[in-house]
Amino acid sequence: EPEVTQTPSHQVTQMGQEVILRCVPISNHLYFYWYRQILGQKVEFLVSFYNNEISEKSEIFDDQFSVERPDGSNFTLKIRSTKLEDSAMYFCASSLLGRWNTGELFFGEGSRLTVL
Amino acid sequence: GENVGLHLPTLSVQEGDNSIINCAYSNSASDYFIWYKQESGKGPQFIIDIRSNMDKRQGQRVTVLLNKTVKHLSLQIAATQPGDSAVYFCAEYNNNDMRFGAGTRLTVKP
Numbered sequence: 406e407p408e409v410t411q412t413p414s415h416q417v418t419q420m421g422q423e424v425i426l427r428c429v430p431i432s433n434h435l436y437f438y439w440y441r442q443i444l445g446q447k448v449e450f451l452v453s454f455y456n457n458e459i460s461e462k463s464e465i466f467d468d469q470f471s472v473e474r475p476d477g478s479n480f481t482l483k484i485r486s487t488k489l490e491d492s493a494m495y496f497c498a499s500s501l502l503g504r505w506n507t508g509e510l511f512f513g514e515g516s517r518l519t520v521l
Numbered sequence: 522g523e524n525v526g527l528h529l530p531t532l533s534v535q536e537g538d539n540s541i542i543n544c545a546y547s548n549s550a551s552d553y554f555i556w557y558k559q560e561s562g563k564g565p566q567f568i569i570d571i572r573s574n575m576d577k578r579q580g581q582r583v584t585v586l587l588n589k590t591v592k593h594l595s596l597q598i599a600a601t602q603p604g605d606s607a608v609y610f611c612a613e614y615n616n617n618d619m620r621f622g623a624g625t626r627l628t629v630k631p
Contacts, residue, residue: 409564509570
């Protein structure tokens with residue numbers, strides 16, 4: 406069964422360092438997303454991406470965040486200068502069609518980021 | 522605010538009983554809703570969805586009910602099994618993004 410894969414599963418970094426989280430969405434999917442989940446809290450939307458550009462972003466997704474689809478398979482989330490409060494589980498998701506057709510998102514297992 | 526902190530509402534049921542998990546959504550303009558299941562250490566997994574032009578939808582062992590008047594969504598799980606133990610989130614679609622609710626932890630006792 407096709408799945409969304411994410412790397413690394415866990416990254417520990419020092420405050421102020423740059424972090425890149427990587428995702429390989431399901432191959433025929435067209436819409437890509439990043440969500441984050443602070444420990445014990447609900448999943449929060451960060452950004453959606455379609456046709457090589459951001460289609461929607463939340464207030465969390467400030468100038469420290471960026472996304473990129475550098476090739477035909479990877480979808481990355483970059484945090485330029487990490488802060489303590491960026492510590493969270495980051496989930497990548499993809500969907501075949503936009504939400505107006507089917508909203509089913511397929512989530513990866515997540516990348517846990519710990520900022521010290 | 523939206524966050525409920527570290528303590529999720531918890532529902533504990535006996536194996537074989539039916540479970541009902543409730544969710545209050547925030548935006549009356551939301552027109553599409555999904556229930557997700559999140560097992561420990563894993564990403565959310567789609568369970569069932571419903572559009573706002575419906576008030577009930579059934580899947581295998583699960584039923585979602587939507588009450589738009591009071592902005593309430595519920596997930597019913599029939600004959601709950603130990604493998605159903607997880608955190609359950611409702612999600613609402615508002616324009617182009619999806620927002621998750623706070624989640625409920627379901628614990629199934631054998």
